[in-house]
Amino acid sequence: MSVYHAGSRAVQDRVGVRAAADHVGRSVGRGIRPVAAAFLELQPLLVLGATDPATGGVWASPLTGTPGFVRATGPHRMSVTGGVLPGDPLAEVLATDATDGRDGPDGSEGTRVGTIALDPRTRRRMRLNGRLHRTPRGFAVEADQVFSNCPKYLQRRSSYETVDRTPGEVQRGTELTARQQDFVAAADTFFLATVHAHGADASHRGGSPGFVRVLSPRELLWRDYPGNSMFLTLGNLAADPRAGLLFLDWTSGAALQLTGQARTEFGADGERRVRFTVTRVAATDGAVPLRWAPPEYSPANPWVP
Template sequence: METYHAGSRAVQDRVGVRELADHVGQIIGQGIKPVAAAFLELQPLLILGAADPATGRVWASPLTGTPGFVRATGPHQISITGTTRPTDPLTPALADAQDLPVGTIALDPRTRRRMRVDGQLRHTERGLAIEAERVFANCPKYIQRRESYETIADREPAQPRHATELTTSQAEFIAAADTFFLATVHEHGADASHRGGNPGFVQATSPHELTWPDYTGNAMFLSLGNLLADPRAGLLFLDWTTGTTLQLTGEARPEFGTDGERRVRFTLTEVIETPAALPLRWSLPEYSPANPPPVR
């Protein structure tokens, strides 16, 4: 797989960072190194992004388990014990998947580290397996530190609530968020990434629309490049204390201002809110020093 496709190249050229992107892109590999394998085995949370082949909709979905539920089983493969919740929108697609393009991200708030693995997923007797095609770590920029977590064993997910527009309380949930996960797709695969900032950095401007700034990052523009080529996207917001999740699917389009500012505008197709979806309760955040103040 090429490091960059035409969408990412178009954004890099527009911003004037192609040479830098070529240099940074050397971090992307196909193999899972021992340090990456060790990192994966410590994580209780993995985010998976993919397009549902039946509907074409893109979702970002959480998977949780006792550390070790995600592990490298070879230099090019990771195995996942278990799968998404029965009511998750991606569960039907994963149930009999063979070579489904997926993107994953493991983010550890304790160390402010993250790792991304993109590849082809298949269903197994024990859960899921991913043949890795792209493996890389990102810098800690915009990751909020959370010192610890605990697993709430008796927390049971409530019935999901489906809608085609945001409620007032869901808009407030989004406005209070300091983190969300973004799933995007391209012709040859899928990707899952992280977006972070001080609360207020992402806003619901209407019951059908969200917007957020595209902060300066690693110059690769993988997500923005995907959206330029294919606007389908999935967003995942989670409450790090109660475990409630908010999953959105729709279309996201980059906007380039004359002053060099970049924003993304997301139009909602469907929203799924699941109270107490995740059993994890994390400590309060220490905001990243890289976070710009949100523009009101």
């Protein structure tokens, strides 16, 4: 499939970076190179982005395991042992998709998903987008797009430890509580899932605490910092405004998942801002059994007033 669809091209043209996007786009392929395979096997965390077939909402969900739970099992195939927690908004995606195989038994190509593996220790990240199928031990993704991003806006956390946690029950709502608003306002990182007609994507957003503004219990705003000029995320939003956000507490393991709609605002000053409207909330204490070291903020982070 082409690296860019019409939504990404429209944003690239508006910003005037099509040539730069074409250059960067050459790094996107379907193959999982040996260095990428080695990177995956070291990760204790993977973020999955997809559409909940029951409601049509787009969500981003955390998956964790002992390093090696994510691995390349072929030149175009990533396998994952385990899955999301019970009650996770994407649990149905993993429960109902076609059983193992490059295509489902009905000839389907599988559920379109986006994934991102992010390593705060090295400030490296890798994205793999493709088609999900269940396997006896979890699921596999047949890759359509595989690529890495630069460490810009990624906070370094030098180490982590695995802790024994019992996840709490999923707390659901249609807007952010006061506690959740404070959590978002203090965040330095979140993950963003988006979709388009032929795929899905999961990406990272980072900045100094306060870079995500809470305008109300149902509305967030953040500045879109200059990146790699591909505009995969904003391109998806131009084609389909549905989006899912995942905020993690890197100490307590709490997960805050939001689904809703997002739109990009292009300012006269050349800055871009994304406005997100919350429609549903899923919050889980102790969702991730990892405790990370305090952050060393990226030197690329813009100042937050």
